[in-house]
Amino acid sequence: MARTKRTGRRSGNPDTRSEILGAARRLFADEGFESVSMRRIAGEAGVDPSLIHHYFGSKDELFMAAIEIPFDPAPEVAAVLKTGDVADAGERLMHAFVAIWDGPHHEKLLAVVRTSLSKPAMSYVLRQLFEHRIVKAIEDTLGDRVDHIPVRASFIASQVFGLVVARYILKLEPVASLNAGQLAETIGPTIDRYLTMPVEHLTRDS
Amino acid sequence: MARTKRTGRRSGNPDTRSEILGAARRLFADEGFESVSMRRIAGEAGVDPSLIHHYFGSKDELFMAAIEIPFDPAPEVAAVLKTGDVADAGERLMHAFVAIWDGPHHEKLLAVVRTSLSKPAMSYVLRQLFEHRIVKAIEDTLGDRVDHIPVRASFIASQVFGLVVARYILKLEPVASLNAGQLAETIGPTIDRYLTMPVEHLTRDS
Numbered sequence: 001m002a003r004t005k006r007t008g009r010r011s012g013n014p015d016t017r018s019e020i021l022g023a024a025r026r027l028f029a030d031e032g033f034e035s036v037s038m039r040r041i042a043g044e045a046g047v048d049p050s051l052i053h054h055y056f057g058s059k060d061e062l063f064m065a066a067i068e069i070p071f072d073p074a075p076e077v078a079a080v081l082k083t084g085d086v087a088d089a090g091e092r093l094m095h096a097f098v099a100i101w102d103g104p105h106h107e108k109l110l111a112v113v114r115t116s117l118s119k120p121a122m123s124y125v126l127r128q129l130f131e132h133r134i135v136k137a138i139e140d141t142l143g144d145r146v147d148h149i150p151v152r153a154s155f156i157a158s159q160v161f162g163l164v165v166a167r168y169i170l171k172l173e174p175v176a177s178l179n180a181g182q183l184a185e186t187i188g189p190t191i192d193r194y195l196t197m198p199v200e201h202l203t204r205d206s
Numbered sequence: 207m208a209r210t211k212r213t214g215r216r217s218g219n220p221d222t223r224s225e226i227l228g229a230a231r232r233l234f235a236d237e238g239f240e241s242v243s244m245r246r247i248a249g250e251a252g253v254d255p256s257l258i259h260h261y262f263g264s265k266d267e268l269f270m271a272a273i274e275i276p277f278d279p280a281p282e283v284a285a286v287l288k289t290g291d292v293a294d295a296g297e298r299l300m301h302a303f304v305a306i307w308d309g310p311h312h313e314k315l316l317a318v319v320r321t322s323l324s325k326p327a328m329s330y331v332l333r334q335l336f337e338h339r340i341v342k343a344i345e346d347t348l349g350d351r352v353d354h355i356p357v358r359a360s361f362i363a364s365q366v367f368g369l370v371v372a373r374y375i376l377k378l379e380p381v382a383s384l385n386a387g388q389l390a391e392t393i394g395p396t397i398d399r400y401l402t403m404p405v406e407h408l409t410r411d412s
Contacts, residue, residue, distance in 0.1 A: 117375050118324030127376045154378040155392060161376070162368015169323050170333045170367070172360040174408055182408055186361060190396050202380055202388055 017055050020045045024066040029121040033063060033128040060133070067116070067125050070108040074133040076100060081141040089142070090191030091184040097160065098180035101168065110168055113161075130157060148199045155194040163187060223261050226251045230272040235327045239269060239334040266339070273322070273331050276314040280339040282306060287347040295348070296397030297390040303366065304386035307374065316374055319367075336363060354405045361400040369393060 023045035027036040038059055042049040056062040064072050080096045081089055101109060116126035135153045143149060163183070166172045178186070229251035233242040244265055248255040262268040270278050286302045287295055307315060322332035341359045349355060369389070372378045384392070 114324045117371060118320045123375050123377075127378060130376065130378065151380055154372060154381040157376070157378055158368040158372035158381055158393070159365055159396070160368065161371040162364040162366065165323060165367040165371060166360060166364035169329050170336065170363070171329075172333060172336065172363055174357055175360040175364055178408060186400075186403065186405075186408070187364070190365070190399070193396070194392075197392065199392075202384060202392070 016045075016047055016051060020047060020052055020055060020062070021066050024062055025121070025125065028063065028066060028128060029124050033132050038062070063129070063133075067112065067122070067129060068108075069112050069129070070105040072133070073100070073129075074137040077134055078137040078141050081138060086142060086145050086195060087192065088188070089195060090193075091188035093156075093160075093191055094184040094188045095180045097163070098183060101164070106168075113164055114169070142195075146195055148203060151199045151202055152194050155199075156191050159187060159190050159194070222251075222253055222257060226253060226258055226261060226268070227272050230268055231327070231331065234269065234272060234334060235330050239338050244268070269335070269339075273318065273328070273335060274314075275318050275335070276311040278339070279306070279335075280343040283340055284343040284347050287344060292348060292351050292401060293398065294394070295401060296399075297394035299362075299366075299397055300390040300394045301386045303369070304389060307370070312374075319370055320375070348401075352401055354409060357405045357408055358400050362397050365393060365396050365400070 020041065024036075024041050027041055027044055038052050039049050041062070042052055045052075052062060056065055060072070076096060077093075080092050084092055112126075116122045130153075131150075135150050138146075138153055139149045146152065163175070166175045168176070175183075226247065230242075230247050233247055233250055244258050245255050247268070248258055251258075258268060262271055266278065282302060283299075286298050290298055318332075322328045336359075337356075341356050344352075344359055345355045352358065369381070372381045374382070381389075
């Protein structure tokens with residue numbers, strides 16, 4: 001789709017919000033969450049940077065809006081992990097997983113995941129959410145007790161995303177029908193193992 | 207899309223093959239692989255049943271063509287499981303997983319998964335492939351040594367589909383870059399656990 005880059009300020013009109021979101025999605029996908037400034041996004045969208053703050057608040061909030069996720073999962077993950085032992089973190093994570101995924105945001109979350117898995121540009125954005133928000137939340141809460149968190153987090157993600165696929169997309173039984181306690185008992189220990197198994201030899205700079 | 211149901215025979219023309227595939231996809235999605243006969247599909251497509259055999263051979267082969275999967279995974283799974291101990295089946299499965307997924311069918315497989323996860327009708331078809339072909343392959347090879355295979359298979363699927371998502375769609379590091387031996391060592395034991403953990407209390411009729 002050909003589009004002409006606009007310059008100069010534009011005041012708040014019905015298209016401004018979606019113009020900002022479109023610019024944010026393109027830049028986050030092309031250059032990454034970390035390296036794109038609010039000013040760059042404003043320039044790409046052809047609006048004054050203050051308008052981004054007006055519509056979205058922080059860069060984090062703009063990012064959540066850009067990927068259309070109904071809430072920020074990072075504080076949820078942090079809340080689960082900061083209380084209790086590392087030894088049963090997987091079980092607590094499974095209870096939180098069910099509370100979130102079987103809760104009021106279910107349809108919206110499923111739409112985000114379906115889109116993220118089917119469109120490469122959105123997959124990239126979901127990876128950024130994971131690497132820069134969720135891994136960081138795990139590091140902030142378990143970093144003093146668990147080593148190599150980015151490595152462990154990628155294994156945990158391989159189980160948790162697979163649970164989303166098996167339970168909510170493919171609806172494989174009995175995984176689709178189990179309650180939180182049953183998932184904590186069966187899949188929780190997998191996550192516990194990924195938090196404790198030796199991984200030093202798997203890091204890329206080893 | 208409005209379409210008029212055709213009746214009577216039609217000889218082989220360039221549209222016949224896609225007409226049969228379309229009818230097969232609709233019926234498999236609506237009624238399930240098991241309950242749909244080749245005759246029903248022929249009727250829905252408006253062709254003589256012999257034409258289906260001519261174009262696709264067996265019902266299994268028609269199913270694989272309908273979901274556009276480049277090969278049948280069931281014999282691959284059976285080949286891996288029928289040799290060796292149950293105790294390290296997960297490790298062998300991970301070696302086979304990498305051989306298949308990092309092999310020449312990679313792009314086609316990824317396209318099948320992306321489509322299956324984004325379109326509900328195709329998710330249903332992938333579930334049927336899993337339940338009727340892959341679970342059956344596991345039962346045929348491990349059924350005399352492992353109980354409750356459909357239950358265990360749904361947990362294994364939750365890890366293996368998640369590995370596809372983390373490694374090939376989201377490309378999370380280091381899971382995206384690990385070799386077969388490293389995945390066998392880290393994710394293999396998860397599958398082994400799903401093959402051996404107590405699951406009697408999770409079955410639906412308990």
